[in-house]
Amino acid sequence: MNLRLYRTGLVKLGALSTTISGYEFGAGLDILADVGIEAVEIACGGFQQDLTYGDPAALLASCKAFSAWKDEFARRDLEVCALSIHGEPLAAEPTVAQAYLEEFENACRLAERAGIRKLTLLAGLPPGSSQDTTPCWICTAFPPSSQSVLDWQWNERVLP
Secondary structure, eight states: HHHHHHHHHHOOOOOGGGTTTTTTTHHHHHHHHHOOOOEEEEEEEEEEOOTOOOOOOHHOOOOHHHHHHHHHHHHHOOEEEEEEEETTTTTHHHHHHHHHHHHHHHHHHHHHHHHHOEEEEEEEOSSTTTTSSSOOOOOOOOOOGGHHHHHIIIIIOOOO
């Protein structure tokens, strides 16, 4: 990192909330603030199942909980810079993809309510065909026999 940019305030030092997973909410935020972290990306679904630092469903269900959540970050001068929801919307198993969609929609609602303009996402891996359940990603049309899989993945799974 260019430390001159950091010192001018153009760059903030940040962390993902999974780095403090296992700590109670306030204690974890204290740790981040104590080491000079200024911005926190909150893990709120998908593969990141520890929702200690931001459970979208709970925060959307209660104005009091949402307000207290925002206050805890503000009290420590920590910015919530993004919500992280790394999951599998392209999973072969429909229930996995649907569960992710619900988590994603809740994260979008929370971001809107909190004024957070960034979400970090993963797409997961699609299967190789409509009958396949094994995640795979064809990234090149070589050998030529992989072209049909590549076409199916993009045109039938990713783009729709």
